[in-house]
């Protein structure tokens with residue numbers, strides 16, 4: 001029989017790993033929570049992602065948005081992730097994907113990334129990360145870029161479309177910086 005002490009150590013180890021995996025990256029800007037498939041589908045639909053797009057996914061997690069955009073929408077995609085275990089998972093999923101030639105995975109900090117080539121930015125991050133990303137987007141995004149964010153809006157920007165049920169905000173840059181109105185679906 002396994003002694004109680006060993007069971008306790010194993011349990012504590014599991015809790016530590018789970019807490020690290022989910023919350024560790026909070027120190028960098030956002031914890032981990034994968035987007036639901038229905039949310040991803042709606043994000044890609046609202047942003048009208050297609051084969052001519054280059055989609056950047058800051059905080060790509062384990063690839064819920066990234067893989068789907070490449071496989072179903074045939075977009076070229078770049079996933080940016082800081083947490084090393086998730087980077088490994090992303091690289092493994094890329095290697096296994098039939099769309100691997102369209103997928104790039106960067107082990108990188110989203111606040112130091114280059115967003116200039118993007119035609120679409122698709123994010124599911126935390127409020128403070130959205131606040132910090134706004135000036136970076138405003139200094140880098142090309143006119144015509146769509147930014148689609150799940151749950152947290154880009155503070156101070158006016159969305160072109162809002163899916164209130166799933167909390168998805170679509171922005172068209174640079175129009176989102178001025179004007180009024182937040183049309184909902």
Ligand SMILES: C[S@@+](CC[C@H](N)C(=O)[O-])C[C@H]1O[C@@H](n2cnc3c(N)ncnc32)[C@H](O)[C@@H]1O
Nearest residue numbers: 025028029030033034035059061064082109110
């Ligand atoms: C809420 S999860 C979203 C995952 C994925 N995009 C999805 O929708 O399923 C946010 C991700 O951002 C990553 N992250 C947090 N801060 C980061 C930073 N400064 N640079 C890169 N990635 C970061 C976390 O490690 C986590 O995987």
